[in-house]
Amino acid sequence: MHRSIRNVLGLAAASAVIAVGLPALATSASAATATKTASASSYDFDDDWGYYYSKYFNGSRAKARGTVYEDEDGDFHVEGRLYDKSSPGWLCGYVQVRFENEDGDDSTYWAKKCGSSGSRYFHFSSDDVDNISVRVCYWDNHHAAKKYCGRWNYVYESDGDE
Template sequence: MRRSIRTMLGIAAASAILAVGVPAVASSASAATTTKTATASSYDYDEYWGYYYSKYYDGSRAKAKGHVYEDDHGRFHVEGKLYDKYSPGWLCGYVQVKFENEDGDDSTYWAKKCGSSGYRYFHFYENHVDNIQVRTCYWSKHHESKKYCGRWNYIYEADSQE
């Protein structure tokens, strides 16, 4: 459902760009530059995501929610809150954010929240992003590793317009 809505929005955006871009080709170069600048803002991406959960451990789960957007310089930002409620003291909430470029290279960032009071704010950004994924896990203090991870969730996917 979510992917089909994105596809429809992408098609609508591409149609709007074509409708605006075709008259610009016929007009002067300065008008084409103005049209290009005006349509650049139509590429802005702004979406809230979450809650995404870890797997259950003894009736508790870590959770994360947030926001993804593109700034004026083409950087994609992921920010959000990580919650760790009702988990045992040896587990911490843990969120991973993976940015992938068009070549398939990825960068993964993480944030950790231990204890059930409040939340941990996180904010990561990257340039040249083709897709972004998020997953929530627990972090085991005993094993120094992530445990009970939920699935990876796409929060941004670039539309291929070839």
């Protein structure tokens, strides 16, 4: 008989702990979610992008990744790193960044990385921007032309609600 009383008391104590503990856990979980949501929405659109890739050449591809953001003056910045691994010496990794405004005018900037060691940092900026896109290619040093380009990827698009 003592054993069943102990079991009942133990079960009652466990139920009380669960009943008291669950609301506290739910409160802390919702507070953590609210904090995460508030911190994520404090940025307008600071955004990481990539990896984006060129097309394959003999099993190798150039790649790039980076960030896009708007500064206090309203200028848009795209920065990142370009990698070129395992390509022949006459091919270089090549990244293009295109800034477009609402009139359809665009400006395209590029960076090139030759050789398989390390990466190259790039940073471009522009004002009056509605869309920003990035693509990765190879640069053919023999013909001074881009080759094996991947697709254009939008890294920023305006709402159009301005």
